Amino acid sequence: MTNISSRFESTRLLLVEPSALQAKIIQRECEEIGLTHVHTVGSAAEALETMRVERPDVVLSALYLPDLPGTELVAAMRTDLRLEDVAFILISSETRPQALDPVRQAGLCGILPKPFNASQLAKAISRTLDLLGTRRDLDNDIDLEELRVLLVDDSPNARKFIRRILSNLGLQHFIEANNGREAMALLADTMVDLIVTDYNMPEMDGREFVEYVRTRSWQQAVPILMVTSESDAGRLAAVEEAGVSGICDKPLEPEMLLDLLSNMLQRESD
Structure with a gap:
């Protein structure tokens, strides 16, 4: 725990x-992992x-607060x-998608299920610091x-949250769309090297958009990474069948994101 403790010495939580x-209980676990700069409040x-x-x-933060839910706080x-770019980790035993999706969409960095121990707390905070920290290079x-x-x-x-994460990896040029239909229009006359898309969107969802890119776009070979809170196995299987290059959960796992991007972009360059 020594290396982890030294990493958290200057972290303000x-x-x-x-x-x-x-x-x-949580303050005691923070002390155990070397988090000494902890300020505690009881409401949003x-x-x-x-x-x-x-x-x-x-x-x-807990999900259920006396004045606002954690979803509205973030x-x-x-x-x-x-x-806007402060890291947010949710503490909750909640598993219902309808309760968690709003906070995932708002830029959640992680979820700590109740109960958790000091080791799980250290892992969640380490992942968050990795995700939002200084620039990291892909292995290619x-x-x-x-x-x-x-x-x-x-x-x-x-979009802002994902853009910040990708910027930390060295990516600098971004174009943004609200849904698959807007993205489809942009692709008609704009060449891109990578698409990062959500699944659940109005007008045209992620699966329909992936199908369009792979079957009707003039950029059919572009790598597509789906970052989504969707958990339905059937829907995710349909996305894979449509030709997505990789799927990453919300909240993002930094190592998974790095591996997916590295593999996708390396295949594209071969």
């Missing part, structure tokens, strides 16, 4: 937990006020220029700075 007992309003005074590196953060010879990326997602916050 804001814990949003209305239960005094749960807050004490207190969290926002505290963040505007001193910006944290990571927010660790949404409020993503619309505040001072807080591709000049990432020259690649043109099309981001397709109906959530502006989700």
Whole structure:
């Protein structure tokens, strides 16, 4: 735990937990992994006020708060220029997609299921710091700075979050679309090197868009990465059959994202 502890020495964490007992348990686990800069509040309003005074590196929040749900807290953060890129980890035993999808779309970095131990906490925060940290290079010879990326997602916050992650890898040129139909129009006269798309979107969803690219676009061989909170096995199988190059869950797993991008782009360059 020594290396992990030293990594967290300067990390500022804001814990949003209305239960005094749960807050004490989590604070003890934070101390165990070397997280000493921890500020605890009990509501979304207190969290926002505290963040505007001193910006944290990571927010660790319960889903159910006395004034706002965690979904609305992260949404409020993503619309505040001072807080839009602060990492957000949700603590929840909730598993229903309808409860978790809004917070995933808002730029969630991770979910810690209840109960969790210090090791799981350390892993979640390490992944978050990796995901949003300094630039990391992919293991290939591709000049990432020259690649043109099309981001397709109906959530502006989700696009902004994914764009930040890809920027950390060295990607610089982005075009954005709200749904598959908008993306289809952009592809008609704009060449791209990589498409990153969501599944659930209005007008034209991710599966339909992938099918269009693979069967009717003049850019049929472009790599397509789907980043989605969709969990239905049948729908995901249909996307794979349509010709997606890789599928990554929301919230993103940094190592999985790196591996998928590296493999996809390397195949394209061969």
